[in-house]
Amino acid sequence: MATTTLERSFWQALPKPRARTGFWSWVTTVDHKRIGILYFWTALAFFLIGGVEALLIRLQLARPEQDLVAPDLFNQLFTMHATTMIFLAIMPLTAAFFNYFIPLLVGARDVAFPKLNALSYWMFLAGGIFLNSSWVLGGPSDAGWFGYPNYSLSEFNPGLGVDFWIIGLLLAGIGTLVSGFNFIVTILNMRAPGMSLMRMPMFAWATLVTSFLIVFSFPVITVALLLLLFDRVFGTVFFDVFSGADLTLYHHLFWVFGHPEVYIIVLPAMGIVSEVLPVFSRKPLFGYSVMVFSTMLIGFVGFGVWSHHLFTVGMGPVVNTIFSLATMIIAVPTGIKMFNWIGTLFGGRLRFTAAMLYSLGFLALFLIGGLTGVMLSAAPSNTQIHHTYFVVGHFHYVMIGGALFSLMSALHYWGPKMFGRMLDERLGKVAFWTLFVGFNLTFFPMNILGVMGMPRRIYTYSAGMGWDGLNATSTLGALIMAVSILITLYNLVTSLRNGERAPADPWDGRTLEWAIPSPAPEYNFARLPNVSSRDELWVRKHPQLAEGAAVAASAESDGPAEPIAMPGGSYMPLLVSLGLFIAGYGLLYSMPVFVGGIVLSLLGLIGWGFEGDNMRIIQPGGEQ
Amino acid sequence: MSHSSHAASMPAGAAAHGHEHHTSLGIPNHKLATWLFIASESMFFAALITTYMVFRYRSVVGPHPDEVVNIPLTTVSTFILLMSSLTMALGVSAAQRGESKAVGRFLLFTILGGIGFLVIQFYEWWHLAHHYGLTWNTNIFGSIFYILTGFHKAHVIFGMIWLAVLAVSAFRGTLRREHAVHVDVAGLYWHFVDVVWIVIFTVVFLLTEAGV
Amino acid sequence: MCSVKSAMWRGLILGGLLLAFLPSQAAMAAPQYWLDPAGPVAEMQGRLFLLTLWIMIGIFVTVSGVLVYTLVRFRAKGAAAAGSAPGGAAARRESAAAGEQDLPPQIEGSHKLELVWTLIPFLLLIVIAIPTVRYSFALAADPEGDPIKVRVVGHQWWWEFQYPELGIVTGNEMRIPVGRPVELVIESDDVIHKFWVPKLAGKMDAIPGRVNRMWFQADEPGVYYGQCAEMCGTHHANMRLRVVALPPAEFEQWADNWGRGPVVTSEAERQAVERGRQVFETRACFGCHSIEGTAARGVAGPNLTDIGLRTTLAAGILENTPENLARWIDDPQSVKPGALMPRVGLTDSELNDVVAYLRSLR
Known part of the structure; x- marks a missing residue:
């Protein structure tokens, strides 16, 4: 562009990816849909790793005083299970759907910054591999997913496990932050004509609020992790008790991030359900604007409740009470959502597809997760249930009953659009019921175990505590859940190979993603839609509805069918991530390698800046 | 980062319409993203400054902050950094007028301001280490002092590299009026780094001097 | 469809059975079951827990009842339901066509209803909030009566109990007199631990560099189980303790005899x-x-x-x-x-x- 001819020839000599199919086309892609699919499969792989870790934990606890898993390994397993599931499975699975569907839902041809989007993915992958490589490089951290010092300091944790954990999270965190910026700008700035904020699908709202939570909370965990890293690697004394440190500072920094993180996971789940329920009820979402504001309220108040994780650190009754009450307030917008979802179903024509079943499962299970959450908010009784299996039960009702069930719903609902094939409905339903039964069998007993005084994070317990039967039940449930996941995997693999080809609009959908072919073409919309309704496609299909005339009129002025310029691939995002990935190992093993990695990364950045965007012109309909 | 990176990260489908592509809010994507970046960075520094406030007088051994802060010297460096924000603002304004050479000159002054600031601040580090024996291993105050000011310095250095790339393009005359937004967002960042320093100056230096 | 309904009921019955399990004999026999408290602190905490539990059960039954009713009442019938069957594209087209005649009223919301279900949770929360505030302050106040002081120090992986007034130090087993409040000063010697004797009181952290306080009291003689509740390393699971509550006279006797040396019979x-x-x-x-x-x-x-x-x-x-x-x-x-x-x-x-x-x- 603004480069001289000489410069231009130099930078254009940089290798530019040409492949349109095959391995290199995926490695260099900047297409949000391909990146979404990469996120999906990678997160699925990490999900399976985290699941195996969970099964080992459950097997060890199936009976009292077992020796299946040694104590230190057990501590590593629950640390890695939590870290993997939160950062490498559930968040990236939501990111897969953000990536594929946000541009489609708001009527855009890509995200605001396609190359940054690729960088997000590669940073996530780098962080995930870095973290898990500790299994073969001396063992991972055993300090829990929170990594509280001083247990996580070198004095008590001399290996490299905690360092792997910190650097892995920092690497993945860069990716998450960058995608936070990217999706806010995409949603605020890249909407199709007429797509006002209050016409956006709820999933877009959920993504917007979630991205703001990421932007404001991830820097805080970054600081906490950096302080810990400096203590471990460079001998600073932030958390050295003998130097006068107050260890609770880390608690606060961690949970200022950690609590919004819960909503980072749950808000997208709520968004998915808000998309699925209307479609399979053949009715609009009940109370759209209240749903939008309660999403914002949850996000906002979610930043003011972190200390409810700390009722036992000795903050005193005033602080405890304030955080108790603030936490209870969150129940109000959450309750409104629950009632509005039921209001959406009420009076509809309900079709119980696999996607719908998973969303209904979300309603039932998230209800329990929310109610147990309110029970946890009362500080005096919290000191009894805190750090027991009651909490483990509670947050799995939120993380699995809430997040995973909604992600499964999204897979069955949006999978046909992503992969171009219908998933098998019968297998989907079987998997749903198996998961529903297995899940409740695994986690409901945990609520009771907490009341019976079983603490979290113990690798063994004595017979005679009254915990045997419930633990055995829980382990049985976990095995049933594993069966369900295997059925889903089988369904996914066979359907993508031999499944029925997906039509553009298999579910009689309401929103824009169903207006284009399955899978979506590279440019998404041959003609950018001119939007005049919340349920644009629905109203276009049903012109007799109240908004019908207006929608039909605006549809006349959909964008022109003209050649579309799309950015081509780039090696640079991969190069930048690779450099930081190598620098991570360098920090732990060898300074020259660290410097080399940083230099590689900088070279990638410079190439990024000067290579141009490798634009291609595509003729919709006929490929170029 | 540079003007031509605009092309690199430009939204899909925009090339056909040139630079002044449509955005829903009417704010260029780069500018919106920069504001979000700054919001995020604010949380980063807020967490560090909170850590400083909590830890500053918890050290078991000295030196403590009130024994070592050098108000006159830091006031000078603060003034220099503030002036660099002024030249930055002039640079942005020149960019909007399309006066490429003037942009280059103002950016150069801004970078020089950054260098002046860094020279004084690194001297202070050296002084603290050699005269008071304060390193980041000495005590908690040392740890958080060096980390907080160190991350700020890193931000200044990053900003200077960013401005240098822009300045080179400006002197070559390739930074035209339609690229003003790139000077604009670099300016936003530079002002942010400046504001952060004013907060650090107040919290670490002035409050200590005032005995708060 | 029928399967949705029956599974919901199955779930409810299963949940009910598990809930019924709580106060059963088996649970009473569990030595760390804290809803069977042995002192005033745990009693108060348990009472608040049960209040929240009953309110939440009430909400759960109401909401899930409405949900199940809705699912049964408004399930699609006939051709419209075919969209859910794995019948392929033809069935779906058919269902869409059938749906055209069977379009439910497109209701977008109701401010009146939404106001109602904003206010009801709010009122229920106030019912929980009031005792939460009261108990928080009540439990933080100094205990009445003539408390005995015990300093609790967490170590990897055992507990130390010091009685500064009596000059006694014990490990992993705290002896206390029945009916007298025990003022605990909780500290740690290495990493963060969490002191917990469920039947006597909720948890309090033992954090190196900090001093935390709490109190409890045993109303009846007995042996009360406890264990560390904060991940503290390899043997976190095996960092257990017992509180032995003795009648006052026996406690005095133990305190007097402490440190008198070996007792031999031959x-x-x-x-x-x-x-x-x-x-x-x-x-x-x-x-x-x-x-x-x-x-x-x-x-x-x-x-x-x-x-x-x-x-x-x-x-x-x-x-x-x-x-x-x-x-x-x-x-x-x-x-x-x-x-x-x-x-x-x-x-x-x-x-x-x-x-x-x-x-x-x-």
């Missing part, structure tokens, strides 16, 4: 105890353990002055029998791999003497 036993004491004071033992009235003054491990009285060994994981004591001293790592107590390498006769000596400390 000359042979006296000699074995004397030999055992010499072994203890000359081999590695004394470096880590203290025994009142002897040269053993170590502080890295638990004080053993009244070890003969204790119900458990190795932080609550072994019954205190001579065989277990011998096994534990002989090779701690085989009992608790990773424990910080090393293998001293005593001969069989030394081991027997040390066991005799420690058993006599009661």
Whole structure:
């Protein structure tokens, strides 16, 4: 562009990816849909790793005083299970759907910054591999997913496990932050004509609020992790008790991030359900604007409740009470959502597809997760249930009953659009019921175990505590859940190979993603839609509805069918991530390698800046 | 980062319409993203400054902050950094007028301001280490002092590299009026780094001097 | 469709059964079941928990009832339902066509209803909030009566209890008088631990560099189980404790006798105890353990002055029998791999003497 001819020839000599199919086309892609699919499969792989870790934990606890898993390994397993599931499975699975569907839902041809989007993915992958490589490089951290010092300091944790954990999270965190910026700008700035904020699908709202939570909370965990890293690697004394440190500072920094993180996971789940329920009820979402504001309220108040994780650190009754009450307030917008979802179903024509079943499962299970959450908010009784299996039960009702069930719903609902094939409905339903039964069998007993005084994070317990039967039940449930996941995997693999080809609009959908072919073409919309309704496609299909005339009129002025310029691939995002990935190992093993990695990364950045965007012109309909 | 990176990260489908592509809010994507970046960075520094406030007088051994802060010297460096924000603002304004050479000159002054600031601040580090024996291993105050000011310095250095790339393009005359937004967002960042320093100056230096 | 309904009921019945399990005999027998409290603090905390539990059960039954009713009442019938069947594209087209005649009213919301279901949760929360505030302050206040002070220090992986007013130090087993509040000062010697005796009170963190306070009281004599509730390393799971609540007279007697030395019943036993004491004071033992009235003054491990009285060994994981004591001293790592107590390498006769000596400390 603004480069001289000489410069231009130099930078254009940089290798530019040409492949349109095959391995290199995926490695260099900047297409949000391909990146979404990469996120999906990678997160699925990490999900399976985290699941195996969970099964080992459950097997060890199936009976009292077992020796299946040694104590230190057990501590590593629950640390890695939590870290993997939160950062490498559930968040990236939501990111897969953000990536594929946000541009489609708001009527855009890509995200605001396609190359940054690729960088997000590669940073996530780098962080995930870095973290898990500790299994073969001396063992991972055993300090829990929170990594509280001083247990996580070198004095008590001399290996490299905690360092792997910190650097892995920092690497993945860069990716998450960058995608936070990217999706806010995409949603605020890249909407199709007429797509006002209050016409956006709820999933877009959920993504917007979630991205703001990421932007404001991830820097805080970054600081906490950096302080810990400096203590471990460079001998600073932030958390050295003998130097006068107050260890609770880390608690606060961690949970200022950690609590919004819960909503980072749950808000997208709520968004998915808000998309699925209307479609399979053949009715609009009940109370759209209240749903939008309660999403914002949850996000906002979610930043003011972190200390409810700390009722036992000795903050005193005033602080405890304030955080108790603030936490209870969150129940109000959450309750409104629950009632509005039921209001959406009420009076509809309900079709119980696999996607719908998973969303209904979300309603039932998230209800329990929310109610147990309110029970946890009362500080005096919290000191009894805190750090027991009651909490483990509670947050799995939120993380699995809430997040995973909604992600499964999204897979069955949006999978046909992503992969171009219908998933098998019968297998989907079987998997749903198996998961529903297995899940409740695994986690409901945990609520009771907490009341019976079983603490979290113990690798063994004595017979005679009254915990045997419930633990055995829980382990049985976990095995049933594993069966369900295997059925889903089988369904996914066979359907993508031999499944029925997906039509553009298999579910009689309401929103824009169903207006284009399955899978979506590279440019998404041959003609950018001119939007005049919340349920644009629905109203276009049903012109007799109240908004019908207006929608039909605006549809006349959909964008022109003209050649579309799309950015081509780039090696640079991969190069930048690779450099930081190598620098991570360098920090732990060898300074020259660290410097080399940083230099590689900088070279990638410079190439990024000067290579141009490798634009291609595509003729919709006929490929170029 | 540079003007031509605009092309690199430009939204899909925009090339056909040139630079002044449509955005829903009417704010260029780069500018919106920069504001979000700054919001995020604010949380980063807020967490560090909170850590400083909590830890500053918890050290078991000295030196403590009130024994070592050098108000006159830091006031000078603060003034220099503030002036660099002024030249930055002039640079942005020149960019909007399309006066490429003037942009280059103002950016150069801004970078020089950054260098002046860094020279004084690194001297202070050296002084603290050699005269008071304060390193980041000495005590908690040392740890958080060096980390907080160190991350700020890193931000200044990053900003200077960013401005240098822009300045080179400006002197070559390739930074035209339609690229003003790139000077604009670099300016936003530079002002942010400046504001952060004013907060650090107040919290670490002035409050200590005032005995708060 | 029927399967949705029946599964919902199945879930409800299962949940109900599990809930019914709570106050059952089996739960009462669970030594850490805190809804069967043994003192005023746990009683108050349990009462608040039950209040929240019943309100939440009420909400759950109401909401899930409405949900199930909605699912049954408004399920699509006939061709419109075919969209859910795995019948392929043809069935879907058919269902869409059928749907055209069967379009439900497109209701977008109702502010009146939404206001109602904003206010109801709000009112219910106030019901929970009031006792939450009251109990928070009540439990933070100093206890009434004549409290006894105990300093609790967490170590990897055992508990130390100091009675500053009585000059007594014990490990892993806290003896308290029934009916008197116990003021606890909670600290840690290494990493963060969490002190918890469920039947007496909720948890409090033991954080190095900080001093936390709480109190509890046992209303009836008994042995109350507790354990560390904060991940603190390899043997976090095995960092257990017991609180033994004694009638006041028995407590006084124990306090008076503490540190009076070995109790022997025969000359042979006296000699074995004397030999055992010499072994203890000359081999590695004394470096880590203290025994009142002897040269053993170590502080890295638990004080053993009244070890003969204790119900458990190795932080609550072994019954205190001579065989277990011998096994534990002989090779701690085989009992608790990773424990910080090393293998001293005593001969069989030394081991027997040390066991005799420690058993006599009661």
